[in-house]
Amino acid sequence: MKKSIRVHSYLRKGHVVSHHSKVVNIKRRGVIGPGYKKVFTYLSWQPDEYGGQIDFEKNGIERITVNKGGPTGVDKVLDEDYESTFHTHPEMDDPLLGLSPTDLAESIKQKTEQAQMIISRGNAVIITKTPKMKLLEKQSIPSLEKHFLKEFNNLSKQSKSDKEYLDKLKTGLRSEGFHITEVAANKENIEIPIEVK
Numbered sequence: 001m002k003k004s005i006r007v008h009s010y011l012r013k014g015h016v017v018s019h020h021s022k023v024v025n026i027k028r029r030g031v032i033g034p035g036y037k038k039v040f041t042y043l044s045w046q047p048d049e050y051g052g053q054i055d056f057e058k059n060g061i062e063r064i065t066v067n068k069g070g071p072t073g074v075d076k077v078l079d080e081d082y083e084s085t086f087h088t089h090p091e092m093d094d095p096l097l098g099l100s101p102t103d104l105a106e107s108i109k110q111k112t113e114q115a116q117m118i119i120s121r122g123n124a125v126i127i128t129k130t131p132k133m134k135l136l137e138k139q140s141i142p143s144l145e146k147h148f149l150k151e152f153n154n155l156s157k158q159s160k161s162d163k164e165y166l167d168k169l170k171t172g173l174r175s176e177g178f179h180i181t182e183v184a185a186n187k188e189n190i191e192i193p194i195e196v197k
């Protein structure tokens with residue numbers, strides 16, 4: 001049985017890594033350089049939630065769409081030619097603290113979306129879909145939301161602190177087939193492990 005390892009930033013085209021006993025071929029990665037990272041960091045400190053899409057090309061970002069929401073959410077406007085979505089979680093110490101069942105359900109059902117980036121106070125978490133998710137993709141959005149809501153409620157009841165909740169949440173997401181990449185605010189680039197089209 002192959003051991004699970006994290007996808008690290010040093011991976012290059014064609015490297016193969018193990019992900020929960022499944023082989024995942026990371027052909028390329030989307031890179032958000034320092035200039036665009038400043039934009040995302042700025043948005044992550046605003047009191048309202050922002051969201052949108054990131055379309056990568058081989059040399060970086062081709063285009064970004066940005067939509068302003070309110071303090072508790074943002075509507076997604078989806079285009080077929082993108083690889084990642086993003087949204088902010090205003091005033092959260094950790095981007096995953098505001099993760100909702102809808103965030104996960106919509107990500108699973110969007111065929112072209114390979115990853116979503118959540119940003120809070122300059123810190124980013126990238127949630128990438130893996131081949132292990134084929135069974136989840138067959139479920140409806142309401143069914144997925146119900147499933148994740150039940151899981152989130154159980155985690156809340158079992159956890160005595162935010163740190164314990166986050167640790168259990170990351171473990172649970174990985175067991176569902178998501179790959180989690182955390183990027184600290186002080187990092188120059190954000191690398192998203194996706195296949196750039």
